[in-house]
Amino acid sequence: MTSATPGGVRGSSMADPRHLVSIDDLSLAEIRALFEHARAFAADPRAFAHLCPGLISASLFYEPSTRTRLSFESAMLRLGGGVLTAADMKSTSASKGESLADTVRVVGGAYADVIVLRHASEGAARLAAQYSPIPVVNAGDGSHEHPTQTLCDLYNLWEERGRIDGIHVVLAGDLRYSRTIHSFVYALARFGANIVCTPQPGFELPAYVMQRLREEFGVEPVRADTSRLGELAEACDAMYLTPQKPHQLSLFTDASKGLAVERVDALYMTRPQTERFTDKDLPIAKYQQLGPRQMKAASLKDAVVMHPLPRRDEIQPELDADPRSIYFKQAARGVPIRMAILAFLLGRIDLKTPARTGEERFYTQRMGENPCTNPTCISRTETRHVKPLFRLASRFPVRAYCGFCSQELQAPVVGSANSGLFFERESVEARKIRPEHLVLCHSEAHALAQGFRRGAVESRAR
Ligand code: CP
Numbered sequence: 001m002t003s004a005t006p007g008g009v010r011g012s013s014m015a016d017p018r019h020l021v022s023i024d025d026l027s028l029a030e031i032r033a034l035f036e037h038a039r040a041f042a043a044d045p046r047a048f049a050h051l052c053p054g055l056i057s058a059s060l061f062y063e064p065s066t067r068t069r070l071s072f073e074s075a076m077l078r079l080g081g082g083v084l085t086a087a088d089m090k091s092t093s094a095s096k097g098e099s100l101a102d103t104v105r106v107v108g109g110a111y112a113d114v115i116v117l118r119h120a121s122e123g124a125a126r127l128a129a130q131y132s133p134i135p136v137v138n139a140g141d142g143s144h145e146h147p148t149q150t151l152c153d154l155y156n157l158w159e160e161r162g163r164i165d166g167i168h169v170v171l172a173g174d175l176r177y178s179r180t181i182h183s184f185v186y187a188l189a190r191f192g193a194n195i196v197c198t199p200q201p202g203f204e205l206p207a208y209v210m211q212r213l214r215e216e217f218g219v220e221p222v223r224a225d226t227s228r229l230g231e232l233a234e235a236c237d238a239m240y241l242t243p244q245k246p247h248q249l250s251l252f253t254d255a256s257k258g259l260a261v262e263r264v265d266a267l268y269m270t271r272p273q274t275e276r277f278t279d280k281d282l283p284i285a286k287y288q289q290l291g292p293r294q295m296k297a298a299s300l301k302d303a304v305v306m307h308p309l310p311r312r313d314e315i316q317p318e319l320d321a322d323p324r325s326i327y328f329k330q331a332a333r334g335v336p337i338r339m340a341i342l343a344f345l346l347g348r349i350d351l352k353t354p355a356r357t358g359e360e361r362f363y364t365q366r367m368g369e370n371p372c373t374n375p376t377c378i379s380r381t382e383t384r385h386v387k388p389l390f391r392l393a394s395r396f397p398v399r400a401y402c403g404f405c406s407q408e409l410q411a412p413v414v415g416s417a418n419s420g421l422f423f424e425r426e427s428v429e430a431r432k433i434r435p436e437h438l439v440l441c442h443s444e445a446h447a448l449a450q451g452f453r454r455g456a457v458e459s460r461a462r
Pocket residue numbers: 064065066067068069140149308309310
């Protein structure tokens with residue numbers, strides 16, 4: 001994939017470093033190649049200290065972590081490298097008001113060779129990648145994405161089930177705020193897995209995630225018949241997300257009743273992400289819980305139970321001894337997969353496989369106000385060094401996602417930074433504006449306030 005952003009997601013040398021901001025940054029072939037390396041690392045973790053001697057990873061964690069930070073640091077040490085840790089950013093100059101952009105320029109300047117970043121704002125890793133001269137790994141950005149957890153989860157599925165395409169994965173709990181889930185569903189969709197969503201009521205997948213799944217990843221949402229899933233799915237509106245391939249749908253017998261969840265390969269539970277809740281999300285109704293009773297459901301007979309951890313009460317400790325429970329093994333596999341990620345981004349292993357090509361392009365809005373209204377997007381929480389960034393979903397009519405947080409931008413009117421004219425997004429004239437010149441506006445009044453003049457319109461899109 002090419003990128004129009006400075007510090008975009010593709011690069012082949014340290015002068016143009018490769019970042020891991022989104023799970024979409026990797027091709028499926030690359031992900032499979034990372035699994036092969038992870039398997040070798042897992043077989044003999046002490047045998048690869050020759051791969052990264054003299055190299056340093058910097059952990060910049062603006063939010064708490066146990067697994068992600070420590071498994072990355074363990075991975076770097078096992079590869080023979082060193083680590084710098086800012087586990088509590090309150091003890092750094094971030095507390096004096098230093099921006100994320102300045103911090104990564106300093107750390108990436110001479111202190112380290114790769115940055116592992118966790119941040120509370122969606123899009124923080126994208127912003128960091130724009131400014132960092134060294135690879136940036138997204139270790140979780142707000143409720144947006146957590147691509148290395150997803151690589152760990154996919155690696156677990158690959159080891160446990162032998163494949164990912166065509167398997168049936170049930171996602172339970174807080175699907176709305178869980179960044180882990182968002183990266184996971186994008187990847188599962190691309191691999192051609194069948195996803196069954198059984199969310200905690202009120203915590204369904206966000207609209208922007210559903211939209212991306214449909215538009216970019218070819219997923220078809222269908223009502224799910226979860227009668228064989230027992231009480232786990234009783235209270236929620238379960239939904240099947242299936243790849244748009246007839247042979248997948250033919251696995252099910254009676255589509256009129258909703259596709260039946262007959263046999264589940266993996267059940268993935270998540271905790272309530274209370275740190276992201278707004279007042280409207282509280283009090284939370286009785287949260288879904290997994291225990292020996294729920295796991296008696298017919299369709300879960302052979303399902304592995306996964307959880308990114310930390311857990312609260314959503315998985316009862318009584319389930320820990322069940323051979324289907326793999327969540328601690330899942331966390332342990334975080335080390336070899338992160339060894340593979342680091343060795344790859346640092347150019348110490350060659351995946352010998354093509355990168356993603358020909359997809360999305362990011363564009364920096366040259367002028368005008370930030371069109372993103374998500375209050376937890378980095379484009380709103382960082383006041384300096386952030387230029388509005390967008391990704392085009394469609395040219396006709398013009399539709400775009402925020403390049404940082406991925407949420408759809410509400411822009412019924414678009415201006416041209418070249419001509420100074422604005423048009424409604426459905427007009428042919430709007431389509432003629434080169435993406436590099438597009439300025440996304442909330443309304444006509446907004447366009448006028450930014451100094452645009454109304455352009456003459458010939459016709460509208462149908
Ligand atoms: N799964 C996960 O991201 O755990 P931590 O928050 O402990 O890093």
